[in-house]
Amino acid sequence: MEIYFDNSATTKPLAEVIEVVANSMNEYYANPSSLHTLGLKCHKKLLQSRELFASTINATKDEIFFTSGGSESNNMIIRGSVKPGNHIITTRFEHPSVLNTYRELEKQGIRVSYLDVDKDGIIDIEELEELIVKDTVLISIMHVNNEIGSIQDLEKIGKLIKIKSNRAKFHVDGVQSYGKFKIDVKKCNIDFFTVSAHKIHGPKGIGVCYVRKGLSFNPLIIGGGQESGLRSGTENLPAILGMIRASELINSRIKENYGKVVELKRYFIEKLNNIEDIKINSPLDDKHSSFILNVSFLGVRSEVLLHLLEENGIFVSTGSACSSKIFSNKGSHVLNAIGLKEKEIEGAIRFSFSSFNTLEEVDYVINELQNSLKFLRRLKK
Numbered sequence: 001m002e003i004y005f006d007n008s009a010t011t012k013p014l015a016e017v018i019e020v021v022a023n024s025m026n027e028y029y030a031n032p033s034s035l036h037t038l039g040l041k042c043h044k045k046l047l048q049s050r051e052l053f054a055s056t057i058n059a060t061k062d063e064i065f066f067t068s069g070g071s072e073s074n075n076m077i078i079r080g081s082v083k084p085g086n087h088i089i090t091t092r093f094e095h096p097s098v099l100n101t102y103r104e105l106e107k108q109g110i111r112v113s114y115l116d117v118d119k120d121g122i123i124d125i126e127e128l129e130e131l132i133v134k135d136t137v138l139i140s141i142m143h144v145n146n147e148i149g150s151i152q153d154l155e156k157i158g159k160l161i162k163i164k165s166n167r168a169k170f171h172v173d174g175v176q177s178y179g180k181f182k183i184d185v186k187k188c189n190i191d192f193f194t195v196s197a198h199k200i201h202g203p204k205g206i207g208v209c210y211v212r213k214g215l216s217f218n219p220l221i222i223g224g225g226q227e228s229g230l231r232s233g234t235e236n237l238p239a240i241l242g243m244i245r246a247s248e249l250i251n252s253r254i255k256e257n258y259g260k261v262v263e264l265k266r267y268f269i270e271k272l273n274n275i276e277d278i279k280i281n282s283p284l285d286d287k288h289s290s291f292i293l294n295v296s297f298l299g300v301r302s303e304v305l306l307h308l309l310e311e312n313g314i315f316v317s318t319g320s321a322c323s324s325k326i327f328s329n330k331g332s333h334v335l336n337a338i339g340l341k342e343k344e345i346e347g348a349i350r351f352s353f354s355s356f357n358t359l360e361e362v363d364y365v366i367n368e369l370q371n372s373l374k375f376l377r378r379l380k381k
Contacts, residue, residue: 001313003361007199008146008176008292008352009317013242014201020245021203024238032235033226042237049244056251057193058184059210065227066240069207070175071097072220073194076209076231077171078102078140080217084109087135091115091123091142093150093337095173098140111135120287121150121338125160132164142173144181147334147350148282149292151177158189169215175199175207179250180258180291185210197239201354202246206239257355262290267359268351269293271366275373279344281335293351294335296344297369300376305349308372314365317350 004012030038032046050061067073074097082088082105090102092114106112113131115123123141132139139161144151154172161170169191174183179200185193193210197203211217211230223232250257265284272278272295281294297305302318309316318332330336331345340348351365 001364003314003357003365005314005316005351005353005357005361005365007354007357008350010198010204011201011354012356013198013203014246014249016249017202017242017246021238021242024241028237028241032237033224045241046235046237049240052244053208053247056183056247057178057210058186060213062228063210063213065209065211065230066235067207067209067227067231068205069198070095070173070194070196073207073209074098074140074171074173075101076220077192077194077211077217078105078138079220081138081169081171082110085135086137087111087113087133088138088140089113089115089128089131089136089168090140091117091337093117093121093145093147093334094140094142095146095175098142098173099333102140115141117150117337119338121145121148121334122287123152123157125153125156128157129160129164132161132168134165134167136165136168138169138171140171140173142176143183144174144176144289144292145334146176147292147332148294148338149176149289150282151181151287151289154188154190162189176289176291179247179254180289182254185212191215197243197246200243200246200250202243203239206236206243208243253355258290260355261353261357264353264357264359264362265290265293268362268366271362275366275370277377279340281338281340281344281348291353293353295349295351296340297347297349297373298343300347300373302347302349304376305347305372308376309365309368312368312372314368317352318348 028042028045030042032042050064054061054064078101102112117123141152143154158170161168171192172190174193175196178195191212195208197206219230221232226232277298279296282288282292306318335345335348
């Protein structure tokens with residue numbers, strides 16, 4: 001049996017997506033920038049893809065730019081938007097592609113302010129208001145946290161930023177929320193929004209960067225001037241078409257999928273209540289995504305428990321897949337940010353769901369968890 005509860009790390013591509021990618025590699029192989037009919041055929045598909053994606057976030061086709069994924073999109077926005085003398089703001093528990101980029105810029109003399117979060121991972125709006133000054137040019141806040149699923153109030157944050165400053169731009173990492181929650185970039189006053197296809201059952205190596213019309217920044221990649229000069233390099237049309245198919249499918253089922261996952265998380269937590277010495281770090285409430293369940297199993301090391309579960313066909317994570325192999329000595333920066341104790345961080349496991357997971361899978365996982373914990377805790381005595 002194979003049970004995949006690591007959907008926040010990546011998702012299994014849908015069969016329909018794989019078919020679109022394979023067919024596109026055969027049919028749309030020309031360079032979209034070429035002037036001949038085959039190139040124009042590909043260029044037309046590229047334009048259609050922009051329109052289709054734009055419609056899912058209330059944007060226009062001219063505001064959609066294709067990249068290799070969330071990490072590149074976040075880097076191109078952050079690095080391209082700042083210069084010496086600027087002030088930028090983010091939170092202490094962003095994805096590494098944001099947090100590490102901010103830290104790198106800080107070493108280069110850019111002034112950075114880091115927002116604290118409460119025990120649920122939610123920022124303090126009043127603290128944000130106090131931090132915005134005349135030199136603030138960029139504010140990067142993720143919509144849904146990738147480790148504990150905290151959901152920020154984008155509408156409230158976006159409104160505050162626009163009232164407080166006509167210079168500061170609102171950058172949202174939407175990698176963990178797109179396709180799971182309805183996104184309206186206009187309503188939320190979002191200036192930059194990033195997405196990765198592989199989080200929505202699409203192909204890896206392709207993503208989207210939304211840039212509000214009228215804005216621009218210095219490109220990260222310079223070359224032939226593709227993507228209106230913001231991201232040079234021949235567009236990966238088969239992957240783009242696969243992402244668009246995944247986007248169509250997941251957005252058409254967004255309410256249905258959410259309902260399934262809410263029930264799954266509720267059932268999982270009910271079963272976990274029968275296990276001693278645990279702490280639920282992402283409860284079932286309106287502050288946390290139902291797609292993510294982070295649990296601390298006290299008295300065990302998370303990586304040891306992870307491999308025991310793996311031996312029984314269960315695949316989970318100790319945190320962000322993008323940083324789980326390079327954790328600091330203090331453990332997850334996310335769990336540290338919400339104030340967990342060392343023993344709680346040491347035993348934290350992230351279960352992340354998709355609509356394809358089942359209650360029967362939860363039963364199997366609970367059974368194996370009980371067996372594994374009994375074994376590991378007995379060893380420590």
